[in-house]
Amino acid sequence: MTQGKLYGEGRRIKWAPDHKKRILGIFLGWGYPLGESDGFRRSRVEAWRCEKCKKILLDG
DSSP: OEEEEEEOSSSOOEEOOTTSOOBTTTBOOSOEEOSBOOSSSOOEEEEEEOTTTOOEEEEO
């Protein structure tokens, strides 16, 4: 596995189940935040990529 980071653009990365709806179809007003973010840098979460199966595992 290769260690790295998954970056978000501007907002904190959140996980949400598929059956939950978004506000106005766009915004995720709730969810489970992953990783860390400060007001000036991108949000980021530790991640590992499996070279064999191509899946990415996140450390929330």
